[in-house]
Structure formats: structure tokens, C-alpha cells
Amino acid sequence: MKLCWHDDDFEFIVMVGYADPNALFARAEQAYGRGDLKRARVELDNLLRLIPAHPAVLHLAALVAKREGRTSDALKAFRRALALAPDDAQIRGNFANLLGDIQRFDEALGEYEAALQIRPQFLQAHINRAILLNQLNRHEEAKLSLAVIEQLGSSSAAYWSARGANAQDRQDFVDAENAFGRAAAIDGRTSRSVLGLARAQLERGRPEAVETYQEALLKSPDDALATLGLANALTASGDFSSAKMTLLDRLSRHNDWFDGRTALAELLWEDGQSEAFDAPFREAIAESPDNAMLHHGLINLLIGLDRHDEAAEAAERAFSAFPDIKAFQLAEAVSAGASGDCARADRLFTVLELDTPDRWVHEARHRLRRNDFAKAGDMLQQILQTNPDDIGAWSLLDLVWRMTGDDRHIWLHGQPGLIxxxxxxxxxxxxxxxxxxxxxxxxxxxxxxxxxxxxxxxxxxxxxxxxxxxxxxxxxxxxxxxxxxxxxxxxxxxxxxxxxxxxxxxxxxxxxxxxxxxxxxxxxxxxxxxxxxxxxxxxxxxxxxxxxxxxxxxxxxxxxxxxxxxxxxxxxxxxxxxxxxxxxxxxxxxxxxxxxxxxxxxxxxxxxx
Structure with a gap:
């Protein structure tokens, strides 16, 4: 005996005695909703054997595959679903989310726009499109796209959070504070909205940033960004002691918290503790010498304070411990040259096996120091062919042109009105x-x-x-x-x-x-x-x-x-x-x-x- 099962556009024939398709789909949805992806996949596999070509089933299968990290399967399922239901804005919006996640950005934007053509009031697609534009550093486009839907999104915490994030990236912290404040009022002050509000308050110098970060930590007690933000807010208020204790407390539980260790070292320096500022890294290296990030942190700290002799020695030790990390050898060469030991820098650059823009900018700078202007110029021109917006390369090339009497220096910096x-x-x-x-x-x-x-x-x-x-x-x-x-x-x-x-x-x-x-x-x-x-x-x-x-x-x-x-x-x-x-x-x-x-x-x- 056969049973016909209909929806608005499709008719399926299933054998009585098999599981009810509606029940299978409901169980798959419920499993997906609670994060039980294995169960959702089992239910969907059974359902797809019964109904192999239904857009809702394929859509859910795509979402499960996406969350499981099966990108190829997710792409196939989304495409099959859209072939059956090309005017389904929800499917297109979720397909766009996947394309954005795998960095196929132009396709993602195209799918968002297609979804919005189908359903102009699709708020989440508007928001997700703006978030992607923001991630692509197209901040003004994102700002405009959010502004035109303010009425549509006025009661949505997600809308105001997206607007706050965009404002932060544009360094418009007045707008960011307002937007995250609106989001917090709507969503009951979740950790996300409170953390965004705290950051805006900190950048605006508001003393209440301390309390807002403390509130964020109450909601997410081990949040690294909230802890770092609280330490910064306490430092801005002049309470260096509490800032230090805040960082030490989390570091006691997370010894590998690199950003916190860097912040602690910088805090000690700015508080005038010039003899102990590097202790957070030196002590950690003594305890965990096989942690390369700790060596990176110490070297960068020393370079940032012009302690080039110490930085060169730290980099030499790091490269001995990690010979595959050529960045340590580069750091030694850079620091040796900056400290005046040009012969040592020469030797290091000669044997350095590293082909990155950072290496060539630093070596070009060293060639300038050695009056090898032709080689420095060649290196810098090569960098600028790849990245014409490299400010560091342009600044050094200007020195090459000035030292060699090249008139291009006038074009770069000597035109009337530039200064x-x-x-x-x-x-x-x-x-x-x-x-x-x-x-x-x-x-x-x-x-x-x-x-x-x-x-x-x-x-x-x-x-x-x-x-x-x-x-x-x-x-x-x-x-x-x-x-x-x-x-x-x-x-x-x-x-x-x-x-x-x-x-x-x-x-x-x-x-x-x-x-x-x-x-x-x-x-x-x-x-x-x-x-x-x-x-x-x-x-x-x-x-x-x-x-x-x-x-x-x-x-x-x-x-x-x-x-x-x-x-x-x-x-x-x-x-x-x-x-x-x-x-x-x-x-x-x-x-x-x-x-x-x-x-x-x-x-x-x-x-x-």
C-alpha cells in the first residue's frame, strides 16, 4: 500500500510501514537545535532515503554538514536545495553564511543580495551582509547598509550589536556606545552587548567602564577579552595595583594566556617598574622553555623599548631552541643591526632562509644602514609591486631616493600642499x-x-x-x-x-x-x-x-x-x-x-x- 504526501510544490510517494517523514524531520530539527549533530544526521539519512529531493530536508542536511565541518557536503546540499527552491530566501541566506565562512566573499555577498531581492524585509540577511562587509574592511558600506534598515531593526539586539561592532571598527565610539547600549537594553544585558558597551566606554574615557567590565565578567567569569578590558579600564583610572591583580588572577589559571602576559609586562613598565617589567615572560620561559610564543613575546617587548642588545640575545636563544622558526633569526638580525652590530646582522641576513615581505623590508632598512642603496631600492620596489600601500616600504624608499638624488623623492613628498x-x-x-x-x-x-x-x-x-x-x-x-x-x-x-x-x-x-x-x-x-x-x-x-x-x-x-x-x-x-x-x-x-x-x-x- 502507498501513501501520497504533499506540500505546496512537491508530491512524494512513501510506503506505509516506513517511518513518518514528518516525525523524522521533526526529530532531526530537534536534535540539530540541541546540538546533537550525530542524531540529526542519522534522522536525516533515514529521511533522505524516503524523500531525496525536498528543499527543507536538504536545507537542514546542509546546516548539519556545515556545523560538523563537512564543507563539501554542505555546499552540495545547499545547491540541491536551491535548485528545487530558488526563491527561498532563508536557504539563500544560510548558503551565504557558509560561503562567507569559507572566504568565498563575492559569492556570499551575491547570495545575500539575492535573498534580499526575494524578501526585502529579511532582517537577519541584512545584518549578516553588513557583518561580512565589516569583516572585509568595507566599513562605510556596512554603515550605510545598517543605517537604511534602522526602522526594521530597531527592536533587534542583533541589529544594534552589528551596528556597534561596525562603529567600533570605524572608531566612532560615540555611535558604538549608543548602539551597544540599545542592544543591552533589548537583550537583557547579555555578555556580548555588555562587553561591547564596556569597550566603547573605555575608549571614551568613561569611569563606569570598570563596572561594566566587571558585569561582563560576572556573566562570563573566564572571558579573556573582558579580563583584559577590565585591566585596561583600571589602568586608565590610575588603579595600577588592581589592574595587575586582575591579570595575575587569570594568568594563574591560564599560564598560556599570551595577550594577558603581554599586557602585564607593559603595565609594569608604564608603572615605572623598569627592573621587573620583563619578569612575566622571563619567568614563564624558565618554566615552559618549549613555548615559542613566550620567546616571541619577550623579543617584541624588548624591541618595543629599544633594548636591541637584549632583544638580539633573546632572539639568538630562541632560534637555538626553535631552529625551524626563521622569524627568530630575523629578529636577531634586526636587533643586531639596530644595536650597531652591523657585521652580525650582515651574517644573519646572508644565511636567513625566509621569503616574506617583513624580511625584505627589514633587510632593505639594513642595506640603507650599510649605504647599499641600490640593493635596498630593489628590495623595496619589489615589495611595493605586491603591496603598493606598504607605508614602511615607501618611507624607506624615500630615503633611498634622497640619498641617491632621485627626483622621484619630489613626487613622493616634495609636491606643494603635501606638508x-x-x-x-x-x-x-x-x-x-x-x-x-x-x-x-x-x-x-x-x-x-x-x-x-x-x-x-x-x-x-x-x-x-x-x-x-x-x-x-x-x-x-x-x-x-x-x-x-x-x-x-x-x-x-x-x-x-x-x-x-x-x-x-x-x-x-x-x-x-x-x-x-x-x-x-x-x-x-x-x-x-x-x-x-x-x-x-x-x-x-x-x-x-x-x-x-x-x-x-x-x-x-x-x-x-x-x-x-x-x-x-x-x-x-x-x-x-x-x-x-x-x-x-x-x-x-x-x-x-x-x-x-x-x-x-x-x-x-x-x-x-
Whole structure:
């Protein structure tokens, strides 16, 4: 005896006496929902023998295969399901999720768009498409796609969480704080929304970030990001002792927590513990010498503090222990060269078997140090053919061109309008308020690890997003000056690392303040993630005979020992803002007396990450 089973589009004939297809499907769905994938697969296998061509069954089979990691099976099942039901938006949306997971991004976006053509009010597809755009660093597209569905997503925590994540990636922490606050109000303050809110509060300098991170840890007691965030919030509040204990507590349970160990070492340094700052790594290496990441951490820490002799020795020991990790040999070569032991660096680069852009940039820098400009130039040109946005390579190539009298240096940095100095328009009252506010932020005892500051302090968080209203007039006056400079840049040039973006909108990428009292300076450096870099003097000591503190643009790093003077020297005067391509090395003359305080930031295209 046979039984006909119908749905809207299909008719199936099954033999009475076999299991009920509806019951099999229900059991498979329930098993999938509770995470019992093995049971779900058994039920689906039985069902597919009865009904081999039903889109709902194939869809569920695809989802099970995806979660089990059987990507090929999942792709086949999705395609079979869509062949039977091409207008099913849910299937297309889930197929897009899989394609995104396996990095077939263009296909994924196409499937999301197809799903939204079928069902324009499909909120989750809108959200997932925006999340993928964000992952692809297409932040402005993601922002716009979320903005147009605000009414549709206004009551969805997932929508506001996606919007908050997008705002964080754009460093718009005002929008991020609002979005994650909305998400938390809707979802009952889940760990995800609370953690996003805490991060936004931290970047905005809100003291309540400490309590919000503590709330996140109550919901997820062992969460690494929440623990690290709480330590950062405590440090920002000046409570170094509690920050240290927070990190030590989790490290006692997770000895392999690399980010926490790095944060602890940096915290000890910034708290003035210059004799013990590296203990978190040295002690851990003594206990676990076979952990290569610990060696990486120690080497990077030492390099970040210009302790190149120590870094070279640490890298040599690491390479002896891990001869297959050529990055340790590269670190030894880099540190040896920076410490002045050029012969040792020569030997190491000669035998180094590593073909990566990082290796060639570092070796090109060493060739500059050895006045081998032809070889350095060849290496850098090769890197730029592969990655034309490599700021570090451009900055070194500029030095090659200047040392060899190559006119391309003028094209890169000498065109009128690329470097500009102006006086920002801000009232005396607003400037005084900004000074008062900025001084309250400088709480550490030492300069941060891995930055160019020597003998001074640098603020945390995103300065222009700070909740204190005293920063707003300063930020607005700087924004107006950048608008004017961006509009006055030379014509668009597709080959130029800055000018190829000049027709696009710009945005800030990071903003911070640096303060020196009676001593200190910036080493010559570049900002590898910017298009334009900056320095705006807020407080400056009186100069004597033109020898006071000043910004030097274009002076090479001291360890390269190149006979090049700065392209431009800007005396330290309050209100003075200097903007210049991020491909230019820059540093400052030392402060010998008085206070020097600046605000700085990078500029990037809104369309880029």
C-alpha cells in the first residue's frame, strides 16, 4: 500500500510501514537545535532515503554538514536545495553564511543580495551582509547598509550589536556606545552587548567602564577579552595595583594566556617598574622553555623599548631552541643591526632562509644602514609591486631616493600642499580648558611600549571620542583644518600612496596626547596605518635662539646613520598644527626644560581600513 504526501510544490510517494517523514524531520530539527549533530544526521539519512529531493530536508542536511565541518557536503546540499527552491530566501541566506565562512566573499555577498531581492524585509540577511562587509574592511558600506534598515531593526539586539561592532571598527565610539547600549537594553544585558558597551566606554574615557567590565565578567567569569578590558579600564583610572591583580588572577589559571602576559609586562613598565617589567615572560620561559610564543613575546617587548642588545640575545636563544622558526633569526638580525652590530646582522641576513615581505623590508632598512642603496631600492620596489600601500616600504624608499638624488623623492613628498603648517582656530578659553583636561589624562610613569615617545607619557583610548566636553572644541577646530588641507592636496595620482585616495572622504584613525616635562623626545618613526599624520602643539616651553623643542619632518632614524637633514622643522608653538604624509619619518628635538604637550592623530580614507 502507498501513501501520497504533499506540500505546496512537491508530491512524494512513501510506503506505509516506513517511518513518518514528518516525525523524522521533526526529530532531526530537534536534535540539530540541541546540538546533537550525530542524531540529526542519522534522522536525516533515514529521511533522505524516503524523500531525496525536498528543499527543507536538504536545507537542514546542509546546516548539519556545515556545523560538523563537512564543507563539501554542505555546499552540495545547499545547491540541491536551491535548485528545487530558488526563491527561498532563508536557504539563500544560510548558503551565504557558509560561503562567507569559507572566504568565498563575492559569492556570499551575491547570495545575500539575492535573498534580499526575494524578501526585502529579511532582517537577519541584512545584518549578516553588513557583518561580512565589516569583516572585509568595507566599513562605510556596512554603515550605510545598517543605517537604511534602522526602522526594521530597531527592536533587534542583533541589529544594534552589528551596528556597534561596525562603529567600533570605524572608531566612532560615540555611535558604538549608543548602539551597544540599545542592544543591552533589548537583550537583557547579555555578555556580548555588555562587553561591547564596556569597550566603547573605555575608549571614551568613561569611569563606569570598570563596572561594566566587571558585569561582563560576572556573566562570563573566564572571558579573556573582558579580563583584559577590565585591566585596561583600571589602568586608565590610575588603579595600577588592581589592574595587575586582575591579570595575575587569570594568568594563574591560564599560564598560556599570551595577550594577558603581554599586557602585564607593559603595565609594569608604564608603572615605572623598569627592573621587573620583563619578569612575566622571563619567568614563564624558565618554566615552559618549549613555548615559542613566550620567546616571541619577550623579543617584541624588548624591541618595543629599544633594548636591541637584549632583544638580539633573546632572539639568538630562541632560534637555538626553535631552529625551524626563521622569524627568530630575523629578529636577531634586526636587533643586531639596530644595536650597531652591523657585521652580525650582515651574517644573519646572508644565511636567513625566509621569503616574506617583513624580511625584505627589514633587510632593505639594513642595506640603507650599510649605504647599499641600490640593493635596498630593489628590495623595496619589489615589495611595493605586491603591496603598493606598504607605508614602511615607501618611507624607506624615500630615503633611498634622497640619498641617491632621485627626483622621484619630489613626487613622493616634495609636491606643494603635501606638508602644511597652520594655526588652528580655537579661543583662548577653549584652549585653556583643553590643556586642563589633557593634563588629567597623563597618569602613567613611563612611556608606552612600542611607541616613539621617550621620557614622556601618552594617553590611552581615542582622545577625540572622549566623553569630556572640553575636548570637543579642540577636535572640531582640528577637523576644520584637516578638511581644508585635504581639499588642497595635489591632484589625484593612482600611483601615489596618499594622493590616490584624495578624492575620497577622510576620517580620523586614532587620536592621542603626548606630554613631556623637563625632558624627553620622539624618536624618528612613521605611522604604518595612516595616510596623513600630524602634530598639534597645545603647550610648549619658551624657545631660546631657535634651539627649543621642534618637530622634525624627514629626518631619518638615528640608527640608520644617514647624512640627511629634516625636510621641514616646525618650532613648538601652541595652536600650531602640522599635517604631512604618513610615509615621512618624523620625530622631535628633546625637551630640556618646561612642559611640552601635543595632540596627534592619523587620517585615512573613509573607504579603507
Amino acid at each position: 602644511a603648517t597652520s594655526s588652528i582656530e580655537i579661543s583662548d578659553e577653549d584652549l585653556a580648558a583643553a590643556k586642563e583636561f589633557l593634563r588629567t589624562l597623563h597618569r602613567t610613569r613611563a612611556h608606552p611600549v612600542g611607541q616613539s615617545v621617550r621620557g614622556g607619557t601618552q594617553t590611552r583610548g581615542v582622545l577625540f571620542a572622549h566623553h569630556d566636553p572640553r575636548i570637543k572644541p579642540l577636535a572640531n577646530s582640528i577637523r576644520a583644518a584637516v578638511d581644508e588641507h585635504w581639499a588642497g592636496l595635489p591632484d589625484r595620482d593612482e600611483r601615489h600612496p596618499l594622493l590616490k585616495y584624495r578624492s575620497q572622504p577622510w576620517r580620523f584613525r586614532g587620536s592621542w596626547s603626548v606630554r613631556f616635562i623637563d625632558r624627553g623626545f620622539h624618536t624618528s618613526h612613521v605611522h604604518p596605518h595612516g595616510l596623513l599624520s600630524s602634530a598639534c602643539y597645545i603647550v610648549a616651553p619658551d624657545a631660546e635662539d631657535g634651539a627649543g623643542p621642534a618637530l622634525e619632518i624627514g629626518r631619518p632614524p638615528a640608527d640608520l646613520d644617514l647624512a640627511l637633514e629634516p625636510l621641514k622643522t616646525v618650532p613648538a608653538e601652541p595652536r600650531t598644527l602640522t599635517l604631512f604624509p604618513s610615509t615621512l619619518f618624523h620625530g622631535t628635538r628633546p625637551v630640556s626644560a618646561g612642559e611640552r604637550m601635543t595632540v596627534a592623530f592619523d587620517i585615512i580614507s573613509s573607504a579603507t581600513s
